[in-house]
Amino acid sequence: MIDGRELEEVSIGDYILSGGEPAALILLDAIVRILPGVMGNDLSGVHESFEGGLLEHPHYTRPQVFEGQEIPPVLTSGHHGDIAKWREAEAKRLTAERRPDLLRR
DSSP states (O other): OOTTTTOOOOOOOSSOOSSHHHHHHHHHHHHHTTSTTTTSSGGGGTSOTTTTSSOOOOOOOSSSEETTEEOOGGGGSOOHHHHHHHHHHHHHHHHHHHOHHHHTO
16 A cells, blocks of 8 residues: 555556566666666766657667668768757657657647
């Protein structure tokens, strides 16, 4: 019982788990990763998915073409303004496609 014990209910999402252990691990990971030094690079947690209310843009790495997927030319253009615009547009596109509820907030 939460009432009368000064506890706070926390949701990790809308799905069913086999028990409380997976939920406890998810909550533990979410809390521990914000502790200084845990992620190695303190800036790693600055630009996270949901940080700006949108899902994160796609990420690419080498090689230039992997399993038929090519890195979009804008990402290798060196033009930081165009790259930022592409990332924002992709974040909006993915959010509209996968989590339109986030856009209504």
